[in-house]
Amino acid sequence: MNFSVLMSVYYKESPKFLLESIKSIINQTLLPNEIVIVQDGELTTELTEILGKYERNYPNLFKFIKLDQNVGLGPALAIGINECNNHIIARMDSDDICHPERFERQINYLNENPSIDVVGSWIGEFDQDYTEVTNVRKVPLSYQDVLNFAKTRNPLNHMTVVFRKKAVLDAGNYKPFLWNEDYYLWVRMLNQNYKIVNLGEILVYARTGSEMYKRRGGIQYLLKDISLQKEFLRMNFINRTTFYKNIIIRCFVRLLPNSLRGFVYKTLLRK
Incomplete structure (x- = not known):
C-alpha cells in the first residue's frame, strides 16, 4: 500500500537530529512512496543544506512545502496533510528515530483492520543514544481504553501515529491549539466515533531531557x-x-x- 510520511521542520531544529530522523525513515523495511516535509518558515543554512541534499538525491520521494512565515506545528501539519497524495499518512517528528519495522507493522495493521482510523504505539525515551532507553511511555491499546484514557490524558504519542487522511479531514484536520494540537484532534475524532488504537510495542525513539520537562x-x-x-x-x-x-x-x-x-x-x- 502506498503511504505518505508527514514531517514539519522549523529553524530551531538540530541539523544532526533531523539527519538521523530522515535516515530512520528511508531505512525502513517498508518504504513510503512520498515524504512530505513542511518547512515552517525560513530555516537555517544547515537545515536547508540537509533538505536540499535529499531533494537532489531522491527527487521522486521528497516533497517540500515551503511556508514564508512560521505558523506553528498545528497549522503546518494541516497544510501538509492537504499536500499528501496518499490515503494513509504516517507522522514523524524531526528529532526522533523510527524503529526499522515501524511502518511495516503499522501499515499492515491498518490493512488488516479497515475499521481503525488511527494507530499509534509506545515510545522509548532516550537522552543521547536511542539504544539506551531511559523510560517508556506506554499508552492504552484498545479503542475503549483509548477513549477512557483520553478523558484525562493524551492517549497517543503524536510522533507514532499513522492515520487515514479522510478521517482526519472529516474531523476538521489539525487546528491551532498551542502545545495541544494533536490531543485536540484525537478528542474530536473520538467524539465523532472514529476508532483509535495503539500497538503495544516501541516503534519510535523520542529524545527527552531537562529541556523537554521545562x-x-x-x-x-x-x-x-x-x-x-x-x-x-x-x-x-x-x-x-x-x-x-x-x-x-x-x-x-x-x-x-x-x-x-x-x-x-x-x-x-x-x-
Whole structure:
C-alpha cells in the first residue's frame, strides 16, 4: 500500500537530529512512496543544506512545502496533510528515530483492520543514544481504553501515529491549539466515533531531557491546559467532575520546579 510520511521542520531544529530522523525513515523495511516535509518558515543554512541534499538525491520521494512565515506545528501539519497524495499518512517528528519495522507493522495493521482510523504505539525515551532507553511511555491499546484514557490524558504519542487522511479531514484536520494540537484532534475524532488504537510495542525513539520537562511547565502552559479542558467540557467529552480533577492535577504538575516535574514524568507518568 502506498503511504505518505508527514514531517514539519522549523529553524530551531538540530541539523544532526533531523539527519538521523530522515535516515530512520528511508531505512525502513517498508518504504513510503512520498515524504512530505513542511518547512515552517525560513530555516537555517544547515537545515536547508540537509533538505536540499535529499531533494537532489531522491527527487521522486521528497516533497517540500515551503511556508514564508512560521505558523506553528498545528497549522503546518494541516497544510501538509492537504499536500499528501496518499490515503494513509504516517507522522514523524524531526528529532526522533523510527524503529526499522515501524511502518511495516503499522501499515499492515491498518490493512488488516479497515475499521481503525488511527494507530499509534509506545515510545522509548532516550537522552543521547536511542539504544539506551531511559523510560517508556506506554499508552492504552484498545479503542475503549483509548477513549477512557483520553478523558484525562493524551492517549497517543503524536510522533507514532499513522492515520487515514479522510478521517482526519472529516474531523476538521489539525487546528491551532498551542502545545495541544494533536490531543485536540484525537478528542474530536473520538467524539465523532472514529476508532483509535495503539500497538503495544516501541516503534519510535523520542529524545527527552531537562529541556523537554521545562517546556511542559509554567503558567502559560497551564493556561493552555485549562483552555483545552474547557473545550472538552463544552464538547461534552468530559463531565464537570473530570474537568475539575484534570485542572487540579495539571496545576500541580505545571507549577512544579523543573527538576521535580522531571521526577514526576519519569516515575509516575512512565514505565
